[in-house]
Amino acid sequence: MSNHTPTPLSQAWLDTLQAGGYRITRPLQVIVEILANSTRALGPVNIYDLARKEYPKTGLVTVYRALEKLEATGLVQRVHQADGCHAYLRAANGHEHILLCSLCGQVVYFAGDDLSDLIARVEGQSGFTIQEHWLQFHGLCANCQ
Ligand SMILES: [Zn+2]
Ligand SMILES: [Zn+2]
Structure with missing residues (x-):
């Protein structure tokens, strides 16, 4: 050990x-x-x-x-x-989302997204009050491109 x-x-x-x-x-x-x-x-x-x-x-x-x-x-x-x-x-700290490399699994956390317009539009169309969201990006990291 x-x-x-x-x-x-x-x-x-x-x-x-x-x-x-x-x-x-x-x-x-x-x-x-x-x-x-x-x-x-x-x-x-x-x-x-x-x-x-x-x-x-x-x-x-x-x-x-x-x-x-x-x-x-x-x-x-x-x-x-x-x-x-x-x-x-x-787990993310507070309101962070992740980018995940599809090839090597490298993860980058990012803060800030600009979903308020989208959320307002979807709420208006659906009558829902949206309480939370999940967002995860998949792509290729700099090493895997
Ligand atoms: Zn990668
Ligand atoms: Zn968010």
């Missing part, structure tokens, strides 16, 4: 999980470290492969359970990929 200090973000996640009543095991620490510091959306099998390098006894079921806990506590969000598989990445 390698000896490393958690980054401030992964320590904050571990504190949140602990406050939520979850037991902090070594595999959970490793999975948190991977996801908190990843610049790419990762699928469960990617996470499993990375976690096993750090802690070989990590099981795939453990990865799925950790993802459930991290999603339930709002630390991680699930994203849809072009191939229909789910991947996971750190």
